[in-house]
Amino acid sequence: MSMPAQKLDDPIEVEARRLLLSLMYVDCSADRKWNIATCREIAPLTLEINRLKREKNAVILTHSYVEPEIIYGVGDFKGDSYYLSEKAKEAKADVILFVGVVFMAETAKILSPGAQVVVPDRGSGCSLADSITGEDVRRLKALYPDAAVVCYINSTAEVKAESDVCVTSSNVYDIVIGLPEKRILFVPDRLMADNVRKELANRGIEKEIISSDGTCVVHEEFTPAQIDEARAAFPGVKVVAHPECTPEVAELADFLGSTSAMMKYVKSTDAPYYLMLTECGLVSRLEVEDPEKNFIGGCRLCPFMKLNSLQKIHDALSDPQPDQIITIDEDLRQRAAHCIDRMFELAPSN
Numbered sequence: 001m002s003m004p005a006q007k008l009d010d011p012i013e014v015e016a017r018r019l020l021l022s023l024m025y026v027d028c029s030a031d032r033k034w035n036i037a038t039c040r041e042i043a044p045l046t047l048e049i050n051r052l053k054r055e056k057n058a059v060i061l062t063h064s065y066v067e068p069e070i071i072y073g074v075g076d077f078k079g080d081s082y083y084l085s086e087k088a089k090e091a092k093a094d095v096i097l098f099v100g101v102v103f104m105a106e107t108a109k110i111l112s113p114g115a116q117v118v119v120p121d122r123g124s125g126c127s128l129a130d131s132i133t134g135e136d137v138r139r140l141k142a143l144y145p146d147a148a149v150v151c152y153i154n155s156t157a158e159v160k161a162e163s164d165v166c167v168t169s170s171n172v173y174d175i176v177i178g179l180p181e182k183r184i185l186f187v188p189d190r191l192m193a194d195n196v197r198k199e200l201a202n203r204g205i206e207k208e209i210i211s212s213d214g215t216c217v218v219h220e221e222f223t224p225a226q227i228d229e230a231r232a233a234f235p236g237v238k239v240v241a242h243p244e245c246t247p248e249v250a251e252l253a254d255f256l257g258s259t260s261a262m263m264k265y266v267k268s269t270d271a272p273y274y275l276m277l278t279e280c281g282l283v284s285r286l287e288v289e290d291p292e293k294n295f296i297g298g299c300r301l302c303p304f305m306k307l308n309s310l311q312k313i314h315d316a317l318s319d320p321q322p323d324q325i326i327t328i329d330e331d332l333r334q335r336a337a338h339c340i341d342r343m344f345e346l347a348p349s350n
């Protein structure tokens, strides 16, 4: 790649070249989106965000589903919501800027109450987390008083506060199996509950799983037909899916696991092609971190994650507006923290 001679003591040029090295493998279109010209365009903003970060003793947590220029341009940590919340706790920063969706920032606030937790866009909700309120959970508990209430980590703080234990897509089977209750009230993901019900039946474990009706707008859309078409067109393709997909899709996948488990699977296997049935941000991350692998499309964008941008991150860091700052009533926070602590007790290694 030839570049015009530039003074390397120009901080913007140095930043542009750093960005290019991080982003050059992200193939967003036939014409690669990231080249030295596009990196030069965003370099002043990433430089300023990184300066503000130092000035404010802030840490920027970036979910794997957000745009790569955010992850590699200004992120301190990248991963799924559970991993990021753990990192937030360890970082002991004064400010945590969570680039993902609002329920994830709430989880960071539950675990790090002393920090100011901010989000770039308060509208970055989640079809799953926002499908049920704390009041809805109280109503369900009244209907099933003998049930253990298990909430998926993709839930709001008020839903966590009403639940007995939180789970991730990595530890859901172990925790549900380990609970003494025979009846489980699982919120908010109906499709994950279906997958758990099926897995328990496969293992010969008798439990009744009652679920609420939430779904992820990204993962519910994948179909068995899509898998059949990919297998016909790309012999040897490995199909990698998330447990938020339907049980029919889960059944046909070569691997089913959490965001971080999917990444580990791709990095540790050798296949000619991969069909990733998840959010496209994960594919962009893998394209950067494992450029030898071939991904054949099929992923879908999360409209909520895509509300984040470098400009909004800059604005939230330099002058956060009240609606960008996460606040949680202390009693509610403590009850939600108890639900997460119970998860650590039952599945210490996640």
Ligand code: SF4
Pocket: 101, 125, 126, 127, 128, 129, 154, 216, 217, 218, 219, 279, 302, 303, 304, 305
């Ligand atoms: S991908 Fe699905 S579960 Fe994740 S934030 Fe988007 S809507 Fe919510």
